[in-house]
Amino acid sequence: MAILLALVSALCYGTSDFIGGVLSSRIRSWTAAFTGQAAGALILIVIALAVRSPLSGPTIGWGALAGVGGGLGIVCLYRGLASGRMGVVAPLSGVIAALVPAVVGVAGGDRPSVVSWLGIVLALPATWLVASGGDAAGAEGTDDTPGAGAGPRLSTRSAMLDGMLAGLGFGVSFAAIAQAPADAGQWPVAVELLTGALVTVVGATIAREAWLPRTSTAYLASSTGVLAAVAMSAFVAASHRGMLAVTGIIASLYPAATIVLAITVLRERVHRTQALGLGLCAVAVALVAGG
Numbered sequence: 561m562a563i564l565l566a567l568v569s570a571l572c573y574g575t576s577d578f579i580g581g582v583l584s585s586r587i588r589s590w591t592a593a594f595t596g597q598a599a600g601a602l603i604l605i606v607i608a609l610a611v612r613s614p615l616s617g618p619t620i621g622w623g624a625l626a627g628v629g630g631g632l633g634i635v636c637l638y639r640g641l642a643s644g645r646m647g648v649v650a651p652l653s654g655v656i657a658a659l660v661p662a663v664v665g666v667a668g669g670d671r672p673s674v675v676s677w678l679g680i681v682l683a684l685p686a687t688w689l690v691a692s693g694g695d696a697a698g699a700e701g702t703d704d705t706p707g708a709g710a711g712p713r714l715s716t717r718s719a720m721l722d723g724m725l726a727g728l729g730f731g732v733s734f735a736a737i738a739q740a741p742a743d744a745g746q747w748p749v750a751v752e753l754l755t756g757a758l759v760t761v762v763g764a765t766i767a768r769e770a771w772l773p774r775t776s777t778a779y780l781a782s783s784t785g786v787l788a789a790v791a792m793s794a795f796v797a798a799s800h801r802g803m804l805a806v807t808g809i810i811a812s813l814y815p816a817a818t819i820v821l822a823i824t825v826l827r828e829r830v831h832r833t834q835a836l837g838l839g840l841c842a843v844a845v846a847l848v849a850g851g
Contacts, residue, residue: 562802563849565794566810572791574817576784578825581818583781590764590771592781593634597757600785604750604793613745623748626736627755633657633729634756635763640722651691652723653730654815655684660731661738661808670803672848679847683809686844689837691815734808737792738799749792753785806848816841 580592608615633653640649662680666672672680733752740748764771773779791814798807816838822828830838 562798562807563810563845565798565801566807567845569791569795569798569811570814571817572787572794573811573814574819575821576787576791577814577818578821579787580781580784581822582826583777583784587773587775587778587781588770589638590760590767590769591773591778592784593638594757594760594764594771595773595778595781596783596785596788597631597753597760598785599782600789601750601753601757603786604746604753604789608746608750611745613747614741614743615747616741616744619740619744619747620751622736622740623751624755626733626740626748626752628759629729629732629736630752631729631756631759631763633726633733634760635767636722636729637726638763639767640719640726649719649723649726650815651688652720653727654687654691654812656724656727657730657734658683658687658809658812660728661734661812662805664735665803665805665808668804670805672803672805675850676806676848679844679850680805680809682840682847683813683844686837686840687813687815689833690813690819690841692833692837731808734795734811735804737796738804738808740796742800746789746793748796749789752792753789810845810848813841813845 576596580589580596583592637649637653640653737748737752761771773781791811795807795811798811819830819834819838823830
């Protein structure tokens with residue numbers, strides 16, 4: 561059940577990113593990020609109040625830490641993508657986001673089997689290949705990322721720093737939300753998304769970018785928040801039923817869902833490296849589940 565829930569999390573996250581990417585060609589990425597997180601937080605708060613889930617200090621603390629990590633991850637990711645170094649930032653952030661919960665899980669006592677370890681190790685290059693877009697050099701040569709906003713091209717070293725910080729932020733988000741009390745219901749994810757929305761506002765203000773939704777298209781970004789809320793809720797449930805080192809790796813394979821949707825819905829051409837990465841993702845999931 562833990563593996564299935566982690567897969568649901570990856571699927572929802574990947575779908576959320578796909579929709580966000582499509583909408584970002586028409587609205588600012590900051591607007592999409594804020595609207596999605598705020599909408600997801602609002603829905604979960606209503607649900608938590610309706611079912612009267614307990615709200616405790618640890619719940620707020622872990623949820624806020626997860627939100628700060630996720631919010632900073634988005635800020636760094638957008639900054640890196642705006643530099644035109646997509647082929648560096650995206651895969652690096654994906655791999656580190658997968659590594660952090662695995663390390664935290666093992667440090668906390670998780671002991672995956674040998675077969676599961678093979679899947680975990682295989683998931684790292686799989687994530688890199690899928691997120692790289694197939695042609696890092698070509699990706700680095702562009703600086704017109706839709707919705708990211710124009711910005712000066714950064715050096716590869718700066719892009720690597722942005723990618724690592726983004727991955728660290730997302731990884732901290734995964735690891736922190738898994739520590740929330742099991743009886744807290746929807747509150748940990750609600751606090752996380754609300755905190756992430758606030759961090760996004762701060763980041764957009766510093767970057768002097770617009771973040772308020774002002775058009776009907778912008779409000780469509782709320783769908784990404786709903787999916788993100790489902791994704792993180794599924795991950796929390798998975799982490800309480802299985803090892804964080806395993807569920808974190810599976811959930812971090814979300815770029816594969818984004819790429820599959822881009823291929824099937826937008827008819828985008830799949831690169832050889834992406835095809836290899838998708839194949840490795842399937843093998844990694846099979847090994848982890850089999851272990």
